[in-house]
Amino acid sequence: MKDFVIIGHKALTTGDFSLNDLPGSAGRMDILCRCVNSALFLSHGMRRDVNVHLILLGEPDPVKVIRFNGEKLKYLNPDERSSGSLIKKALEKDATPYETQSTPGVWIRxxxxxxxxxEFGEASRDIYYLKEDGTDIREYTELATDAVFILGDHTGVTEAEEELIASMAKQTLNIGPLSLHSDHCMIIILNELDRKEA
Incomplete structure (x- = not known):
């Protein structure tokens, strides 16, 4: 499996938001929805070897993680409203330290x-942090095809988060000379991994 972790600093942590206003009523949940779609959808199918972990840090009840698992996922369509609906259903569940499945392929804790x-460290997974000043992904020869990739939202990551990531990451990588949206970064990373696996 390939794992993507996206840190949503303002993403609402209850299901009390409108699917018609994901940017405003849900703390930029639209960004996380686009990340889910970018990581999981192919032209005529879905990537079954991908997990997407959304870390929700917004009000009123942080901190929660919603995991989308491509292998078991159902009821997801390639639009923000669809992924937003699955997130909303997950947030209606009581979040405990143990995963609770809200719909097929979606868990919250x-x-x-x-x-x-x-957990990734204990499982001996290679963790990569995506940042503009990292090593070019095309020049990095040790990239694992079952790696974990950490990305921020539109606000980036905090200094404390960056220190924590740096202490665990195998390498800091960049995917090009320009700063891109997180969902675009994920597509490029997956393309690099597709090419590597091919």
Whole structure:
């Protein structure tokens, strides 16, 4: 499996938001929805070897993680409203330290970046942090096809988060000379991995 972790600093942590106003009523949940779609959809199918972990840090009840698992996922269509609806249903569940499935392929739990990084580390997974001043992904020869990639939202990551990521990451990578949206970065990363696997 390939894993993407996206940190949503303002993403609402209850299901009390409008699907008609994901940017405003849900703390830029639209960004996370686009990331879900970019990581999971192909032209005529879905990537079954991808997990997307959305870390929700917004009000009123942080911190929660919603995981989309491509292998078991159902009821997701390639639009923001569809992924927003699945997130909304997940947030209606009580979040405990253990995963609770809300719909097929979607789980929620009370956890954060530190817990996720620790779990990936214990599983001996290669963790990569995406940042503009990292090593060019095309020049990095050790890229694992079952890696974990950490990305921020439109606000980037905080200094404390960056220190935590740096302490666990195998390498900081960049995907090109320009700063891109997180969902665009994910497509490029997956394309690089597709080429590597081919």
């Amino acid at each position: 009370r956890a954060g970046l530190e817990e996720l990084l620790k």
